[in-house]
Amino acid sequence: MSKVFYLMRHGQTRFNAQSRIQGACDSPLTELGIEQAKAAHRYFKEEGILFSKVYASTQERACDTAEIVSGTSDYQRLKGLKEQDFGAFEGHQEYLNPHLFKDGSGYRHYFVAYGGESNVSVYERMEKTLTEIMEQADPSDCILVVSHGAAIGQFNANVAHNHLRIKSRFTNCCILKVAYESGKFRVLSGFNPVSRESLFEIPEE
Template sequence: MTKVFYLMRHGQTRFNEQGRIQGASDSPLTDLGIQQAQAAQAYFQENQIIFSKVYASTQERACDTAEIASGRSDYIRLKGLKEQDFGAFEGHQEYLNPHLFLDGSGYRDYFVAYGGEDNVSVYKRMEETLTAIMEEATSDDTVLVVSHGAAIGQFNANVAHNQLKRKSRFTNCCILKIAYADGKFEVLSGFNPVTSESLFEEE
């Protein structure tokens, strides 16, 4: 039995606007971030996508985005959906980030020495959490999950089967439509509701 869900990044935050490393830390949505979440809500409404279940990471920026985009306040908060922890680097400027590997391994284990997480820990907890969500869901459920840039990127690169050629980054409030069947995930499409553009060339 195939089930489908939507995996979405949160809206722009104060740290995003200031170019700061955020991770396990938190900062509120900016006015633009709220507008981005509202654009996602409009996209769902225009496509008659009504969610029966909504999940978000425990971080404020994801919770607020989930509430705006879905129009619901009864969402479920899960720690497994949190952003990667960047340890002592958090709150500092993004230009201090190390080299980003383009093979899907992100920053690998660089941040472990500074009290943060490695990429494997991130995508494994995302896989475990999303699997639990979808195992509980029925085929009639329409599910929204709101998470974070690095966490979604690691899940997409290392867990989900994705044959689509990406043409843009997973910017704030981008949405992936994902199928789940027999313990496996496959990315079906991706959309940026802010720019009204597909994330992938094949769509």
């Protein structure tokens, strides 16, 4: 039987606003980030979605977002949901980032030489962690998972089956609705609760 969960990115942080590389390091949510999380909370409330289980990365920005969105402090923090580690690039300006490959492989192995993670290690730990969450879940559970931009991007590009064509960037507090069945993930939809827009276009048959 298929199980469903909601996978979302944290709200805007100080480093996001300053255009700084933020992976293993952390910075707090900005006022805008808090408002983005509140917008996600309102969206779920309007849709009648009440979470029975909530999970977040161990990083402050994800934890704070999870609490605002779910309205509870009763949630699990999991290291496997953390953002990609960018090594020596952490905290520096984003213009120093290397070329981003458009085939879903992100920065590939570039950051490994600087003490960071490869895209493969990121999507493998995301797959492992999300599989463990869903294997432990009941079909009746309504699950929220709060993670990070690059980590979610690698999961979406390399693990989940996604037949949908993206039409907008996966910005702060964007949400993916994902199905899990027989060890496989499938993206059902995506939504930006701030702009109130779908993230994907359904391709014509």
